[in-house]
Amino acid sequence: MMQHFDDVRARIDAHLRDLGGEVAAPPILREPIVRALSSSGKRVRGTLLIAAGESLGARPEKLLDAAAAMEMIHTSSLILDDLPSMDDAELRRGEPALHRRFGEDLAILTSVALLNHAYGLVVRNHAALSPRRWSAQDVVQRVVDAVGWDGSVAGEAVDLHSEGSTLDFDTLEYIHSRKTGALFVAAAAVGAMLANAAPASLKRFETYAKNLGLAFQITDDVLDVTADAAQLGKDVHKDEQKLTFVKLAGIDGARKLTGELIETSLAAIAQMRSTADPLRQLAITLRDRVK
């Protein structure tokens, strides 16, 4: 099963590199775009999209464009997150943050170019897959809602402007359900929609991904405290100014919460056929990461 994920991740990486080869940008913009597309990443969102679509019988090669779109959107958001006016990070994925190498202007334009391109990619195979329940517009709107002013962008804005202030669990959940959770949920939803999911089934994928996304974020908070930069490939202890689940619940409490979220996640897809096993394995892999 781990073999399966390594294979999916390698295919997503290869597809992102291929897409980088197609970039018709002027050289000055092409370089940061290709760099951003070829940076290493766990590709969890793309993997999630493919696992959701495959569990309903869609062929993974028809889902690769949409999976790459999710990774472009995620990479786009990391580039902004690292900017001096936001988290002011030095490292990302083991390399200098994009603006430190190419300047803020080109980093911002690269971020916009990646988000923008994702909108074409996410429905590029819509006609070939022809899910009769969901139009291309439905799929695009699902992503718009996840990214936008009540999605990741909202989570980022509230996160940036609540540092130092006293937060409660609800606000923290608001931030993370949007900043991380929204794109997790959209990835699973888009994979399911492209595979013609029935509405009730779509709901289960969303519940699964919502809990998985929150567990993923809390895991990140735990690793920020317990791991070092070489392991993570990004700045650590950046969260010292921020309220995190670890600060609210302690490391053990955060680990316990992660375990509960993973259980809820697994329960949502418990009735599904064995084709959903990759989704189960994805959740179990995450649970093992913070043990």
Add this chain to the structure above:
Amino acid sequence: MMQHFDDVRARIDAHLRDLGGEVAAPPILREPIVRALSSSGKRVRGTLLIAAGESLGARPEKLLDAAAAMEMIHTSSLILDDLPSMDDAELRRGEPALHRRFGEDLAILTSVALLNHAYGLVVRNHAALSPRRWSAQDVVQRVVDAVGWDGSVAGEAVDLHSEGSTLDFDTLEYIHSRKTGALFVAAAAVGAMLANAAPASLKRFETYAKNLGLAFQITDDVLDVTADAAQLGKDVHKDEQKLTFVKLAGIDGARKLTGELIETSLAAIAQMRSTADPLRQLAITLRDRVK
């Protein structure tokens, strides 16, 4: 006829305000988004989209969402253009540039939120209009191409990194055909596609809009030299460091070039029915602006 444009512009403005009322963002992000949506603008791109669609018989109320999407994309690009790492502007549309009021982080997030939202809006009425020649994916891809790494974003990147260097007419045309022209062409194309344009007809709209967009940009260059900030509502003489058409051809040469582009623009739609008169009037209005 001018009455017609004032009416269209007022309807686009009202629609943008209505859309601002729907914004489900947290207060900290809602304020800059609403501010950006309610700022004054000429709404040329939205007007162009509606005029193109109407000339093929589509009802304007079905085109308002897509027109608003074009204006959101344009506003999104202006917010970035004004950032310290880009043009570092103080004024925009008669008010402080967005980042000067709300900070760079929220300005950038507002820009992303507007671009993002536009992708849902541009195809929101696709099913209602049901243009049988163009899928929702076709329409989205048309906008992606205009905005992206070979579109406005590319034009902006090259523009920022060619200041001070010696440019020729071809490079200047590269910059403006993307930075301004691409979205003009997409606005006309999307209006035509939503109104089920035949491919040959679409091509004519694109030629019209390409020449109009370049004329519009050169007009801006002329006004940067001849007008003052109170008239334009944005910083003037910002172009002194840049090569512009005015520097290449002089003010009279730039005016002459504008006239020629408008003629080419009008010739492209010369065979079209009287329903295309608003497009003709739009070109003539622009020609009169720099006379």
